[in-house]
Amino acid sequence: MTDTDNSSIPERKRGSGVKMVYDLLRDEILDLVLPPGSPIDEAQLAERFKMSRTPIREALVRLAGEGLIDTLPNRSTMVSNIDFINMNTYFDALVLMYRVTTRLAAQHHRTEDLQVIRARQAEFAAAVQAQDALAMIATNAALHLAIAEAGRNSYFTGLFKRLLDEGRRILRLYYQSYDDRLPQRFVDEHEDMIAAIAARDAEEADRLARVHAEQIVHQIQMLFSRDRRLDIAL
Amino acid sequence: MTDTDNSSIPERKRGSGVKMVYDLLRDEILDLVLPPGSPIDEAQLAERFKMSRTPIREALVRLAGEGLIDTLPNRSTMVSNIDFINMNTYFDALVLMYRVTTRLAAQHHRTEDLQVIRARQAEFAAAVQAQDALAMIATNAALHLAIAEAGRNSYFTGLFKRLLDEGRRILRLYYQSYDDRLPQRFVDEHEDMIAAIAARDAEEADRLARVHAEQIVHQIQMLFSRDRRLDIAL
DNA sequence: CTGTCGATTATTGTCGACAAATAAAATACA
DNA sequence: TGTATTTTATTTGTCGACAATAATCGACAG
Numbered sequence: 001m002t003d004t005d006n007s008s009i010p011e012r013k014r015g016s017g018v019k020m021v022y023d024l025l026r027d028e029i030l031d032l033v034l035p036p037g038s039p040i041d042e043a044q045l046a047e048r049f050k051m052s053r054t055p056i057r058e059a060l061v062r063l064a065g066e067g068l069i070d071t072l073p074n075r076s077t078m079v080s081n082i083d084f085i086n087m088n089t090y091f092d093a094l095v096l097m098y099r100v101t102t103r104l105a106a107q108h109h110r111t112e113d114l115q116v117i118r119a120r121q122a123e124f125a126a127a128v129q130a131q132d133a134l135a136m137i138a139t140n141a142a143l144h145l146a147i148a149e150a151g152r153n154s155y156f157t158g159l160f161k162r163l164l165d166e167g168r169r170i171l172r173l174y175y176q177s178y179d180d181r182l183p184q185r186f187v188d189e190h191e192d193m194i195a196a197i198a199a200r201d202a203e204e205a206d207r208l209a210r211v212h213a214e215q216i217v218h219q220i221q222m223l224f225s226r227d228r229r230l231d232i233a234l
Numbered sequence: 235m236t237d238t239d240n241s242s243i244p245e246r247k248r249g250s251g252v253k254m255v256y257d258l259l260r261d262e263i264l265d266l267v268l269p270p271g272s273p274i275d276e277a278q279l280a281e282r283f284k285m286s287r288t289p290i291r292e293a294l295v296r297l298a299g300e301g302l303i304d305t306l307p308n309r310s311t312m313v314s315n316i317d318f319i320n321m322n323t324y325f326d327a328l329v330l331m332y333r334v335t336t337r338l339a340a341q342h343h344r345t346e347d348l349q350v351i352r353a354r355q356a357e358f359a360a361a362v363q364a365q366d367a368l369a370m371i372a373t374n375a376a377l378h379l380a381i382a383e384a385g386r387n388s389y390f391t392g393l394f395k396r397l398l399d400e401g402r403r404i405l406r407l408y409y410q411s412y413d414d415r416l417p418q419r420f421v422d423e424h425e426d427m428i429a430a431i432a433a434r435d436a437e438e439a440d441r442l443a444r445v446h447a448e449q450i451v452h453q454i455q456m457l458f459s460r461d462r463r464l465d466i467a468l
Numbered sequence: 469c470t471g472t473c474g475a476t477t478a479t480t481g482t483c484g485a486c487a488a489a490t491a492a493a494a495t496a497c498a
Numbered sequence: 499t500g501t502a503t504t505t506t507a508t509t510t511g512t513c514g515a516c517a518a519t520a521a522t523c524g525a526c527a528g
Binding site: 014015054057058061062065066073074086089090092093096100152153154155156159 | 248249288291292295296299300307308320323324326327330334386387388389390393
Binding site for chain 4: 014015041042043053057071073074075076077
């Protein structure tokens with residue numbers, strides 16, 4: 001698994017290595033390619049990327065800043081665990097952000113925003129049709145971020161993006177539990193939300209977003225209460 | 235300003251240097267000791283703290299991750315500017331967090347939480363009495379964080395803490411504009427909020443928090459629209 | 469006098485090596 | 499045979515030096 005051919009990229013630009021390592025590790029962690037608890041070895045990464053430990057270290061510091069890896073002083077560093085204990089508090093925050101961003105979108109969107117939103121919705125529907133779990137996660141996030149953008153509050157958008165990223169691992173578990181048979185229902189709910197936004201009905205948009213979010217959260221909670229094996233596996 | 239006597243701490247423990255530099259720079263930035271735009275020189279800091287550039291660099295990476303410093307590649311790094319353009323979006327987020335945390339506190343607090351909250355309120359009142367602006371910022375944040383803790387949602391508490399930290403520089407400008415003659419009104423509003431929490435009246439707690447937050451925001455906006463010199467000064 | 473080009477300089481990004489710290493292994497001892 | 503202690507090994511944290519890059523300064527042409 002360590003024999004990825006990187007001999008084809010012998011030349012790197014100064015300063016690009018950190019970002020490359022950071023992005024790659026981040027994706028691998030969030031997509032559960034590196035499951036929680038996986039050891040992160042600096043020397044190994046240094047060899048793999050043909051660079052010194054210094055830039056590797058910088059990437060790891062950034063990942064640690066986002067809470068994606070845990071570093072015990074002078075000892076090993078590993079992929080951080082998914083916090084199942086505080087999961088409900090996370091979901092509360094997620095529901096709130098769903099509501100707020102959708103409500104603001106209904107209030108402040110412009111006509112051109114709707115085109116972007118509908119395009120994202122079409123992509124999500126396509127992912128659902130194709131039964132591609134990873135694409136569903138990505139396009140769903142893109143759709144809701146497009147809605148958030150239409151709300152014209154960059155701060156909320158940033159918070160929301162952060163929140164979605166943090167939950168990506170949980171969503172990954174959720175969607176893969178579906179075995180890629182998937183919820184057409186989400187597509188319909190999205191359609192209703194978009195309609196409410198277009199009608200500038202803030203209250204209805206808020207309500208629909210709440211129902212939509214709580215429904216997803218409820219299903220995820222069902223999954224984790226039904227299937228305790230996941231706790232052991234991680 | 236660079237001749238702080240650090241000769242008295244010749245011995246540092248392995249790994250403590252990064253945290254020391256990080257904490258110090260963070261405080262200096264947030265308290266406007268290092269105003270926005272101040273250059274950050276690695277070599278200078280290395281000499282000042284009698285350590286290599288490597289740990290300095292790690293501290294800077296973390297600060298950059300929080301957006302407190304801006305790093306242009308291969309060139310200088312400086313204290314980041316306060317984002318006055320998106321300030322209103324920040325305030326919206328702040329108001330929302332004030333409301334949510336206070337509402338949750340009314341719903342979920344335990345009796346022992348109230349003791350902590352009242353202690354923080356007393357400290358805030360003392361800071362107001364003493365006309366100590368920095369202490370007011372700190373104790374006000376501590377009070378609202380205590381309320382957030384009582385809401386029993388660690389995720390919201392974390393978000394709120396982050397938000398308050400990010401706004402610390404703006405609040406610093408605000409409070410110092412008061413010339414330390416200060417709003418007894420805030421103390422009273424806090425009292426009302428605490429009473430609503432104690433009575434477990436979520437709606438009233440939410441309403442009071444909203445009024446409280448919007449009132450502060452309004453005053454800050456007044457300050458910045460009245461006093462455009464601040465834009466130039468930074 | 470002004471603008472462009474090139475050399476100098478200053479600062480960052482990266483490297484390889486060493487030192488400190490901890491865990492694991494090996495050894496001594498009861 | 500089991501436990502305590504020493505030794506070894508592995509990995510992290512730190513250092514000083516070097517390489518790359520952009521700003522600065524100055525020479526020179528217009």
